[in-house]
Ligand SMILES: NC(=O)c1ccc[n+]([C@@H]2O[C@H](COP(=O)([O-])OP(=O)(O)OC[C@H]3O[C@@H](n4cnc5c(N)ncnc54)[C@H](O)[C@@H]3O)[C@@H](O)[C@H]2O)c1
């Protein structure tokens with residue numbers, strides 16, 4: 001396919017890569033697994049997320065991509081606060097609980113939490129947690145991209161992190177020798 005720079009984005013996307021092909025390709029992009037929590041006027045919620053990344057350190061900002069059809073969507077948007085809890089290697093069961101159709105109380109009952117500056121639940125034994133306020137957002141396709149200003153960082157002492165790769169959980173710890 002040759003791309004003409006004058007094409008609009010939608011025209012290029014229409015007949016190119018299918019969602020299935022995209023997902024298959026994305027399954028090969030290993031990513032940290034996070035539980036994103038939120039609390040506030042709309043109540044306590046949380047979901048598993050791999051679509052999280054750093055935007056800029058000035059001001060410290062993360063982005064989180066949230067499917068607008070998720071049961072947690074309205075609550076996160078109303079609360080406008082969230083905490084990105086980076087999971088450690090023993091958290092695969094917790095990730096599945098927060099990634100499925102499990103009721104909210106059952107999700108949170110499976111781990112220990114404390115409150116962050118924003119009021120969102122911070123996972124006690126996370127590798128690291130980023131407590132945030134949602135400052136901006138933008139809809140792209142099925143998802144809302146949330147730009148999150150970091151209020152507070154909590155460092156844990158977990159040695160190994162959880163990575164999602166080829167639809168399965170993997171643990172990483174020691175750096176590879178170079
Ligand atoms: N970014 C996301 O929204 C996202 C990411 C991972 C998993 N999931 C959810 O978990 C389920 C199982 O995922 P899986 O990895 O075992 O198999 P899968 O084949 O459904 O997905 C493979 C990869 O594609 C990407 N992906 C999946 N659904 C997506 C979506 N709606 N929008 C953008 N990217 C998406 C993710 O990187 C995922 O790891 C998915 O069907 C989805 O509901 C969603």
Ligand SMILES: Cc1cc2c(cc1C)N(C[C@H](O)[C@H](O)[C@H](O)COP(=O)(O)O)c1[nH]c(=O)[nH]c(=O)c1N2
Pocket residue numbers: 033046047048049050051052065066067069070071072095096098099100101102164
């Ligand atoms: C490993 C892994 C990674 C992700 C997810 C799942 C799993 C298992 N899910 C899906 C998300 O967690 C799920 O939609 C929510 O838990 C909401 O589910 P309910 O609508 O409450 O059943 C997810 N959803 C999302 O909007 N953005 C994301 O980055 C991810 N990443």
